[in-house]
Amino acid sequence: MPELPEVETMVRGIRAHVTHRPIGDLVACANRCKPINIKPTLARLRKRVVGKTFQAVRRLGKRVILDLSDGSSLAIEPRMTGLVLLADPPDVEHLRLRWDFDGPGQYASFWFWDRRGLGTVTLFDQAALKARFALGTFGRDALEMTADHWVESCHKSAREIKVLLLDQKTVAGIGNLYASEILHRAGIHPGVPAKSLTPDALERLTQSVQFVLNKAIEYEGSTLGDGTYRNALNQSGRYQNEHRVYMRAGEMCSVCGDEEIVRIVQAQRSTFYCPMCQPESKGSGRKSGSDRRGFKPSNRKTGR
DNA sequence: ATTAATGTTCAGAA
């Protein structure tokens, strides 16, 4: 499920191969899959894209943005299982769209592949893109968040910190997997209200977001058990080997060695955490000492 | 054979 590190890996993977090349055609792949959700229609998008070039490829939250030479931009949103590929798709059935380039180049085309078909491709003109991703309508990028920004985002909110982390309007790029990993490294219990976090906890959160996301980018993202996520050349990421809590319910915490990782459900999504490293009490002060022992997990489900 | 679970986003309701 592509989150910030996976989408960043996609962007870096295709950038050199898709920019400044004339687009010869855009077609729906010939298989029984629907060509996913396209705005406007495929036919109209095709007319708007053919003959142009991509001037730049960048990331906005969890979307791949391709800036066209006429000032408009294409936003590819992988959602759960979408991939951009230069070659070697995981399978041919779930290829959805293909862009063909004219002229020389290492790869003649690139694809949007999506097993579940929740992904979207949307064309924005310059003004519409600006409006859609303006601060306030869309959150600041997770890698741009300073401690002051976190204070501003958290100090009024009654929501659980894990749920707030997932809100793309509050902060862009964090998804279910990295939310659990980030909070574990920060020593913050996922269920505490955002506004209860102390300045110290928010400082740790700031650092943890930077550390975890940058490390995950360095490792080219996480390819989970189902093997869905792949880079542009259909290679697995390597950050899954570094996960400390995600999908590790019932395992001993590798950091404290004293407690099993627990799975709970928040906002209909799985959360994983360590009751020892992430105490529930006030402001999640990790070093407060008084809550080192005697803590009871707030939820008893430990299955995976 | 049916049902639940999986994760992201958005529309619409509370």
Added chain:
DNA sequence: TTTCTGAACATTAA
């Protein structure tokens, strides 16, 4: 205003 719920989708585990 803020927060919550359900739908969309494909595949697999129970």
